[in-house]
Amino acid sequence: MSITADEIATQPECWERAAGLIPQIAGALPATGEKVAVVGCGTSWFMAQSYAVLRERAGHGLTDAFAASEFPYGRDYDRIVAITRSGTTTEVLELIRRVRGTVKVTAVIGDPKTPIVDLVDDLVVLDFADEKSVVQTRFATSVLALLRTHLGEDIAPAVADARRAIAEVLPPDLLGAEQFSFLGTGWSYGIALEAGLKMREAAGAWTESYPAMEYRHGPIAITGPNRIAWVFGDLPEGLDGDVARTGGRLEAAGTDPLADLIRVQRLAVAIAEANGLDPDTPRNLTRSVVLS
Numbered sequence: 106m107s108i109t110a111d112e113i114a115t116q117p118e119c120w121e122r123a124a125g126l127i128p129q130i131a132g133a134l135p136a137t138g139e140k141v142a143v144v145g146c147g148t149s150w151f152m153a154q155s156y157a158v159l160r161e162r163a164g165h166g167l168t169d170a171f172a173a174s175e176f177p178y179g180r181d182y183d184r185i186v187a188i189t190r191s192g193t194t195t196e197v198l199e200l201i202r203r204v205r206g207t208v209k210v211t212a213v214i215g216d217p218k219t220p221i222v223d224l225v226d227d228l229v230v231l232d233f234a235d236e237k238s239v240v241q242t243r244f245a246t247s248v249l250a251l252l253r254t255h256l257g258e259d260i261a262p263a264v265a266d267a268r269r270a271i272a273e274v275l276p277p278d279l280l281g282a283e284q285f286s287f288l289g290t291g292w293s294y295g296i297a298l299e300a301g302l303k304m305r306e307a308a309g310a311w312t313e314s315y316p317a318m319e320y321r322h323g324p325i326a327i328t329g330p331n332r333i334a335w336v337f338g339d340l341p342e343g344l345d346g347d348v349a350r351t352g353g354r355l356e357a358a359g360t361d362p363l364a365d366l367i368r369v370q371r372l373a374v375a376i377a378e379a380n381g382l383d384p385d386t387p388r389n390l391t392r393s394v395v396l397s
């Protein structure tokens with residue numbers, strides 16, 4: 106079994122541990138009413154996007170998400186939340202150095218032995234969810250489990266869905282599919298983006314990601330026999346019929362989107378292995394992007 110597969114399987118326990126941290130670390134996370142920008146790169150950026158939607162829709166205050174390299178300097182935020190497993194990603198560190206002293210910064214990290222710990226005002230360490238694997242799985246989802254709990258959500262139903270997602274046999278149609286369009290609404294759009302990235306990173310698969318209601322505005326032209334439209338969370342009305350008419354397969358588990366992401370992670374590992382790739386050593390990737 107690959108290291109990635111091992112780490113994927115530990116997610117339910119990691120989410121419970123992350124949720125259990127809230128009483129100790131709540132003060133490090135944004136207070137209700139604060140204007141917040143959440144930043145990261147790659148997977149961490151997609152978790153930032155999901156959190157931003159969840160926080161704002163839960164009424165906790167204005168929340169924007171940016172790729173660290175695209176941060177709009179000069180905007181008036183009360184706090185920046187930086188999500189980074191490694192704590193060494195160049196764009197994230199550059200951003201923090203640039204805003205230091207002008208706005209409060211919280212870092213949510215996996216590895217506490219990195220320079221970021223001395224640069225930020227508040228720190229949340231999820232070292233138990235850190236990974237050996239290059240591609241992120243459990244760190245990212247544990248961050249979102251932590252943040253959802255901080256917003257007042259009970260993570261237990263998602264954990265139960267996650268356990269089922271780990272135990273389930275993956276349908277053979279999915280393993281042999283040629284293309285995947287991942288779709289989401291609200292916070293599950295960030296999950297759709299991450300699903301697409303995971304399949305590209307671990308399996309070199311052809312994937313695309315869209316807000317679910319945007320899918321009919323062009324992307325549906327890609328779907329056809331042996332291609333998958335995968336919906337996280339709520340299925341928009343009529344989309345099942347639209348996908349059926351293309352001859353493609355609709356995948357819509359209707360479970361918690363974060364738990365459904367686990368099925369994609371498992372699929373990515375399975376497709377990589379079926380194609381003779383090692384999911385632990387993905388092509389052209391490093392655990393953290395450190396630019397010189």
Ligand code: F1P
Nearest residue numbers: 146147148149189190191194392
């Ligand atoms: C972010 C990241 C990963 C990606 C790749 C390079 O890392 O972009 O999401 O999978 O391995 O690094 P981090 O800032 O969260 O450590």
